[in-house]
Amino acid sequence: MFGSLYLPLAGNGINILLLFGLGGAVGFLSGLFGVGGGFLMTPLLIMAGIPSTVAAASDSNQIVAASTSGTYAHYRLGNVDFKMGIILIVGGVIGGTLGVYLIKGLRAMGNADFVIKITYVVMLGVIGGYMFVESLQSMRQKPVVAAKRTAAEPAKVSLYNRMVQSLPYQMRFDKSGVTLSPLMPLILGVFVGILAAIMGVGGGFIMVPVMVYMLRMPMHVVVGTSLFQILFTCINVTIMQSITNHTVDLVLAIILLLGSTLGAQFGVRLSRRLKADQLKILLATIVLIVMVQMLASLLLTPDLLLAHKGGH
Amino acid sequence: MRRLGYVWQRIATILGLLLLTIPALVWGASLDLKVTPDLVEIGAWFRGHRVTVSGMIPPGAEAVMEVVGQTSDEHLMRKGRRGGLWMNVGEIDIHNAPSLYMVMSSNPKLLDTAVSEAPWGFAALKRRVTLSGMIDDQEKPQFFDQFLELKGSEGLYTTFKDPIKKSRAADDLVPVKGEFRLPTNVKPGTYEVCLTVIQDGQVSAKTCGELQVKMVGFPAMLTTLAYEHGATYGILAVIIAIVTGFAIGFLFKGGGGH
Numbered sequence: 001m002f003g004s005l006y007l008p009l010a011g012n013g014i015n016i017l018l019l020f021g022l023g024g025a026v027g028f029l030s031g032l033f034g035v036g037g038g039f040l041m042t043p044l045l046i047m048a049g050i051p052s053t054v055a056a057a058s059d060s061n062q063i064v065a066a067s068t069s070g071t072y073a074h075y076r077l078g079n080v081d082f083k084m085g086i087i088l089i090v091g092g093v094i095g096g097t098l099g100v101y102l103i104k105g106l107r108a109m110g111n112a113d114f115v116i117k118i119t120y121v122v123m124l125g126v127i128g129g130y131m132f133v134e135s136l137q138s139m140r141q142k143p144v145v146a147a148k149r150t151a152a153e154p155a156k157v158s159l160y161n162r163m164v165q166s167l168p169y170q171m172r173f174d175k176s177g178v179t180l181s182p183l184m185p186l187i188l189g190v191f192v193g194i195l196a197a198i199m200g201v202g203g204g205f206i207m208v209p210v211m212v213y214m215l216r217m218p219m220h221v222v223v224g225t226s227l228f229q230i231l232f233t234c235i236n237v238t239i240m241q242s243i244t245n246h247t248v249d250l251v252l253a254i255i256l257l258l259g260s261t262l263g264a265q266f267g268v269r270l271s272r273r274l275k276a277d278q279l280k281i282l283l284a285t286i287v288l289i290v291m292v293q294m295l296a297s298l299l300l301t302p303d304l305l306l307a308h309k310g311g312h
Numbered sequence: 313m314r315r316l317g318y319v320w321q322r323i324a325t326i327l328g329l330l331l332l333t334i335p336a337l338v339w340g341a342s343l344d345l346k347v348t349p350d351l352v353e354i355g356a357w358f359r360g361h362r363v364t365v366s367g368m369i370p371p372g373a374e375a376v377m378e379v380v381g382q383t384s385d386e387h388l389m390r391k392g393r394r395g396g397l398w399m400n401v402g403e404i405d406i407h408n409a410p411s412l413y414m415v416m417s418s419n420p421k422l423l424d425t426a427v428s429e430a431p432w433g434f435a436a437l438k439r440r441v442t443l444s445g446m447i448d449d450q451e452k453p454q455f456f457d458q459f460l461e462l463k464g465s466e467g468l469y470t471t472f473k474d475p476i477k478k479s480r481a482a483d484d485l486v487p488v489k490g491e492f493r494l495p496t497n498v499k500p501g502t503y504e505v506c507l508t509v510i511q512d513g514q515v516s517a518k519t520c521g522e523l524q525v526k527m528v529g530f531p532a533m534l535t536t537l538a539y540e541h542g543a544t545y546g547i548l549a550v551i552i553a554i555v556t557g558f559a560i561g562f563l564f565k566g567g568g569g570h
Contacts, residue, residue, distance in 0.1 A: 061550070068554050242545045243542040258556065299396070
């Protein structure tokens with residue numbers, strides 16, 4: 001009797017322990033890596049029998065709880081750069097709005113699904129692959145290779161540095177320990193916002209590598225700041241989805257968030273014990289696994305040639 | 313003269329059909345169809361529900377029982393290959409498809425898909441349901457089968473293997489009983505429950521009753537709030553999430569020193 005709970009907006013009954021376990025596992029990863037976990041949770045919920053539109057919207061609601069818990073934990077540890085986070089949020093909102101219009105136009109032309117699928121595979125592949133190789137090299141501590149690479153690509157690195165330094169309004173971000181123009185995180189925020197809107201996710205797994213590699217922020221500040229940014233993105237999505245589509249299932253979200261907030265706390269604790277490179281290589285592995293699974297679903301003939309609207 | 317002959321022919325056909333229907337109408341009244349319970353409530357702990365359908369049929373007859381949901385149009389996506397990749401390539405609209413279709417019989421042969429003229433079963437659905445949108449005429453049978461498979465995978469279209477149970481005859485009638493299990497994803501609404509009697513390979517009687525499925529208690533309250541006060545619902549969802557996030561964070565504060 002107690003095992004199954006009815007989810008009114010999803011219109012289905014589902015095992016509480018299964019939901020709690022899913023929430024806990026994804027919340028753990030959220031606290032560990034500073035990602036919202038939407039790119040993992042939504043497909044898992046769909047597999048558990050939740051309609052895709054309800055899965056995505058309710059997941060945003062539970063991410064609000066997980067990222068509140070995670071941001072609070074990281075704030076206590078001094079790992080949140082609020083100044084950087086607010087600029088990224090502004091960029092993310094602008095980018096998200098542009099992305100929504102872009103997807104609307106593509107849908108009208110009938111190319112939306114193709115663009116979404118390709119964007120997913122390319123972004124997951126590039127980010128996961130780059131993080132994996134970079135972390136592996138860093139863990140193996142091959143200074144010779146690193147030196148050779150630096151010597152072979154001096155123009156590329158200096159061009160990027162020159163470009164970053166040439167931007168106006170240079171500003172010091174104390175928590176992150178970097179000095180750069182606020183235009184930089186603003187533009188990157190717009191870019192991530194566009195991708196997040198196209199892919200229908202919070203964008204944490206794109207934002208984390210952007211902060212590490214393009215804004216040169218230390219990994220532990222990246223995780224806390226990313227969670228802070230995701231919190232605001234998901235608050236916006238939850239309210240918008242509730243008003244326009246009525247797809248936020250509060251019962252589903254509460255069970256998931258109880259699991260995810262607990263999981264996030266354990267994730268944050270473990271993140272302090274792991275080195276930055278270990279964190280990066282773990283995240284890279286998960287991103288690559290999701291990419292391979294998605295690529296396989298694109299290449300292999302599906303069991304059914306009909307699907308409900310809303311899924312990718 | 314020729315036209316008059318044609319009219320007489322039509323009248324004779326109609327009278328013939330009416331005569332064939334009379335036994336069905338007479339028997340329809342005495343089939344004694346019972347649906348137990350006739351009201352299923354979806355509460356917070358709803359896990360699906362068993363519904364028993366019972367009735368009386370003449371000795372030697374066979375029975376078919378159906379539970380049919382309200383019909384509506386569904387908009388689904390068809391998958392196809394573009395540039396070597398599988399993805400959604402267009403919309404297919406399914407018209408007149410019931411939200412739920414369950415069928416069982418006293419003789420499994422009656423549900424054989426080869427019996428395509430029968431007014432029950434998936435073959436009968438195929439005659440009622442139409443497909444439109446990004447689909448050619450020759451593709452329609454294939455995509456109807458895909459539709460059945462999709463609904464079957466969701467537990468909404470089912471052919472029950474357990475046949476209808478027949479008891480010992482009483483008062484020259486045989487009591488029949490069938491048990492349907494409504495799935496957890498059954499939608500609230502009115503469902504038609506029908507008992508069809510088959511004698512000598514022909515439908516001799518049919519009677520239908522109603523089954524109500526209603527959302528009650530907390531799920532009903534939440535659904536009303538979500539649909540009628542979307543903004544309040546959204547803000548409430550965010551507040552609950554933030555408070556829970558802080559509460560859990562605060563609980564872990566004591567042991568969180570690193």
